[in-house]
Amino acid sequence: MSAQPVPVVAAIAETKPAVEEPNPAVSEAVDEQKPLAEAAKPVTSEVVPPPTEDVKPESAEAVLESKSVADPALAPASTSDQKDFAAPKKVLTPLSEMFAELPALVKEAGHGEMWGIELKEGSVPTSIVLEKFLRANAKDVPKAKAQLIEALKWRKTVDPIKLLADTEFDSSRFGGLGYVTVYPKTEGHEKEIVTWNIYGAVKDNKATFGNVEDFVKWRAALMELSVKELDLSSATEEIPENGIDPYRMVQVHDYLNVSFLRMDPTIRAASKQTIQTFSMAYPELLKEKFFVNIPLVMGWVFTGMKVFLSPETIKKFHPLSYGSNLAGELPGFGKELPVAYGGKGKDVKEGLTVKYAGAGEAVKE
Numbered sequence: 001m002s003a004q005p006v007p008v009v010a011a012i013a014e015t016k017p018a019v020e021e022p023n024p025a026v027s028e029a030v031d032e033q034k035p036l037a038e039a040a041k042p043v044t045s046e047v048v049p050p051p052t053e054d055v056k057p058e059s060a061e062a063v064l065e066s067k068s069v070a071d072p073a074l075a076p077a078s079t080s081d082q083k084d085f086a087a088p089k090k091v092l093t094p095l096s097e098m099f100a101e102l103p104a105l106v107k108e109a110g111h112g113e114m115w116g117i118e119l120k121e122g123s124v125p126t127s128i129v130l131e132k133f134l135r136a137n138a139k140d141v142p143k144a145k146a147q148l149i150e151a152l153k154w155r156k157t158v159d160p161i162k163l164l165a166d167t168e169f170d171s172s173r174f175g176g177l178g179y180v181t182v183y184p185k186t187e188g189h190e191k192e193i194v195t196w197n198i199y200g201a202v203k204d205n206k207a208t209f210g211n212v213e214d215f216v217k218w219r220a221a222l223m224e225l226s227v228k229e230l231d232l233s234s235a236t237e238e239i240p241e242n243g244i245d246p247y248r249m250v251q252v253h254d255y256l257n258v259s260f261l262r263m264d265p266t267i268r269a270a271s272k273q274t275i276q277t278f279s280m281a282y283p284e285l286l287k288e289k290f291f292v293n294i295p296l297v298m299g300w301v302f303t304g305m306k307v308f309l310s311p312e313t314i315k316k317f318h319p320l321s322y323g324s325n326l327a328g329e330l331p332g333f334g335k336e337l338p339v340a341y342g343g344k345g346k347d348v349k350e351g352l353t354v355k356y357a358g359a360g361e362a363v364k365e
Contacts, residue, residue: 093241094139098130101145109152115227116161125232128247131239136283151281163221164228164354171356173208174215176201178222181351182229183333192333193249195226196348200257200293209270219274221354223282229352230285248287250330252341254323256293288316288330292323292341 092100099121106112106119117125130148137143169175176198183192202208209215226249239245320326327334327342337343 094134094141094144095127095130095241097141098134098144098148099127101141102126102130105145105149106152109149109156111152111156113155113161114148114152115230115232117233124238125235127238128232128235132245132247132284135245136279147280147283151283154277154281158217158220160220160224163217164224167217167221168355168357169218169221172203174218174354175356176349177208178219179348179351179353180222180225180229181346181348183336191229192330193226193229194337195222195249195251196351197222197251197253198348199253199255202258205264206266209266212270212273215270216274216277218354220277220281223278225352225354227282227285245284248285250287251289252326253289253291254293255291255295256323258295286316288318290326290329291317291319292326294319294321 102119102121112119114129117123117129119126119129130144133144133148133151134141137147178198179196181194181196183194185191230247230249232247235247239247318329320329323340324342327337330337335343336345338345338347340347
């Protein structure tokens with residue numbers, strides 16, 4: 001315990017020296033220290049009276065503060081002591097980084113629309129777009145940004161939404177080649193969308209594939225029809241972080257009765273350009289892709305795909321020798337597929353398609 005304080009009077013009494021004869025030597029030393037002695041205040045024995053009624057007692061806070069000065073244990077922690085308890089810094093995720101860069105990306109591309117969505121901060125549909133570009137690049141933000149800028153510039157130039165709405169394609173070149181079917185809700189999905197490419201319906205290889213730019217435009221319009229049915233702009237839930245992406249579709253390429261030659265340069269050029277364009281402009285929209293009724297001479301197609309597509313995308317590709325096996329590959333809604341593909345549903349020609357000049361076919365709403 002600390003020593004009890006000694007009353008002022010008693011302390012003075014205990015320290016008061018006895019009366020002695022003055023010593024000349026001491027007196028001389030004292031005389032030399034006169035200025036210092038005069039500055040010092042002598043301690044008196046006057047007792048300080050207790051506070052009157054007008055003096056307010058100290059608050060509990062003030063008492064605690066005064067005690068904390070005397071007792072280090074009660075003193076508040078110093079800044080250095082508190083730094084270990086500071087709130088952690090917010091860690092940016094790849095998605096939040098993409099959102100932070102979004103205004104600059106849109107400005108650089110000169111275009112802010114993707115798949116019918118106006119890209120903006122805090123938007124769920126926008127988060128879906130950004131997440132898809134991130135996943136297409138293994139969450140590498142710089143690569144995702146570069147691809148997004150390229151895709152936005154492409155959409156600004158080609159305007160695929162306008163292609164779908166306003167363009168009438170030549171039915172003699174593209175009629176009967178592509179359809180979109182919307183199937184009912186399955187577990188985990190509001191609906192299933194299948195894009196059909198019926199290459200066996202090609203009448204003239206050179207007419208269909210000879211002008212690569214025209215073929216890519218037709219194919220982009222069909223893709224936009226599929227994206228439109230996904231209705232991403234109305235989505236209210238983000239893609240789960242590191243979870244399954246529910247906003248995707250199935251594609252089927254049917255090669256029944258095709259007359260493609262292995263080294264046909266016209267078809268190879270059109271295929272190469274289509275793969276490059278779609279992997280850039282429509283990333284992570286594909287759930288699974290089936291190649292049915294595959295002829296042996298089509299082996300070069302898969303070899304070419306491996307050059308431009310990621311291993312993760314290639315894993316989604318399923319070659320089937322017989323179209324009737326398709327229903328078994330899609331158990332959730334396989335029975336709804338057309339009879340030719342192992343189901344009991346309607347023919348693909350009853351689905352949606354793009355506009356054709358003079359053929360009486362148009363986009364069905």
